[in-house]
Amino acid sequence: MSVTSSITVTVPATTANLGAGFDCIGAAFTLYNQFKFTLLSDGETEITVTGKEAERVNTNIQDNLLYEAFVKLYSHLGKNPPPVKMEIALAVPLARGLGSSATAIVGGLVGANALAGEPLSQVEVMDLAIEMEGHPDNVVPALIGGCRLAATGAAGWEICDIPWHESIVPVVAIPDFELSTVEARRVLPKEISRADAIFNISHLGLLLRGLETGKQNWLQAALQDKLHQPYRKSLIQGYDDVSSAAIFAGALGMVISGAGPTLLALTDTRNAVDVVVAMASAWQELGIKAEVRSLAIDTHGAKVIKGSGE
Structure with missing residues (x-):
């Protein structure tokens, strides 16, 4: 497995429900949060935030959702998370119904997976994201894009692409x-x-x-x-x-x-x-x-x- 020391993850905002699709439909929009991860050779993890409402994001690692997701993936691998510098650039409004928490969950999981050499598949990352969020409607389109319908199947989640007409x-x-x-x-x-x-x-x-x-x-x-x-x-x-x-x-x-x-x-x-x-x-x-x-x-x-x- 190749390992990289610095990666940037861009995650789209999402909308959920679309009316009758309560808790099962979500769509990704062209509005983004960006998360940069840089491995540190020593020292402790640090978090910085820029963008609108940056002052409202907790940079304490014990209370930061991005770092929580980062740690979750390493824990899933049975490893300790490495010290890392996390730089958050916000564009998705907080607590407004556009999936800001989903961007943090997906960003942290995808970032950790990339730094670890991508040991998990997209489906495995998706399952961890749904577990963290509690439901699939925001995290699924944030991870894979498009408009998606999620339903439980015999072997786990079934994700269905919903075509979105260009008009x-x-x-x-x-x-x-x-x-x-x-x-x-x-x-x-x-x-x-x-x-x-x-x-x-x-x-x-x-x-x-x-x-x-x-x-x-x-x-x-x-x-x-x-x-x-x-x-x-x-x-x-x-x-x-x-x-x-x-x-x-x-x-x-x-x-x-x-x-x-x-x-x-x-x-x-x-x-x-x-x-x-x-x-x-x-x-x-x-x-x-x-x-x-x-x-x-x-x-x-x-x-x-x-x-x-x-």
Whole structure:
């Protein structure tokens, strides 16, 4: 096995659920966190952070998720982690429903695997990532890119690629307030009716075909959900105003990205600019600052660039 002394891992932001795909669908977007790992010949591990919200990331190794993932892979190999310098460059907003924690988990695991000479396959790294995160919807697309459906099979996780039609443009509206995943989980009902279960099953099927074909009337119906969004929307100030503005501007529909509070609209290339402006204006009228931008699907997932010592 070859060993490298310095590598950089770039990991995309992700959205999860896409409405009816609660806890099983995720997609990678063209927005990235970057993690550089440099082996140290002696001394202790150190962590530095740059980028927006850098001051909010804990650089103590006992409380840093990137380092926790790094250590997990070495522990899985039965080895002690080497001292390493970790340089984090942030672009994915923290605690906004765009998979920032998934980027850290995937970045740490992929970085450790690369420095160790890649003893684990992508599937083995994926299994460790799902174990750490607790569910697959963010970490799977962060690792392998694209839009993915994850389900348990007889021998483990089965990952299905979901084709994303080139005409569909994702627009993310990221407000300057947070919503904790714990709170977003707390408001969900412990039981649902058979009617709601049937509703989501049918809409999930329609979502898969709508994403593949780009058929707009299918997507307009498919983005509805009865498992999580009716309960979580009350936690997001201005949800109805932003949704109405996005649809009036030409969006096919709007969903909560992950646990929120980021909102995700799907539109086509003709209306993307209008939807961006409309969503930003709706929140601005409520006195809420928001970053709104159109993105694209990242098809590669985590990328590794090796440095010296190959």
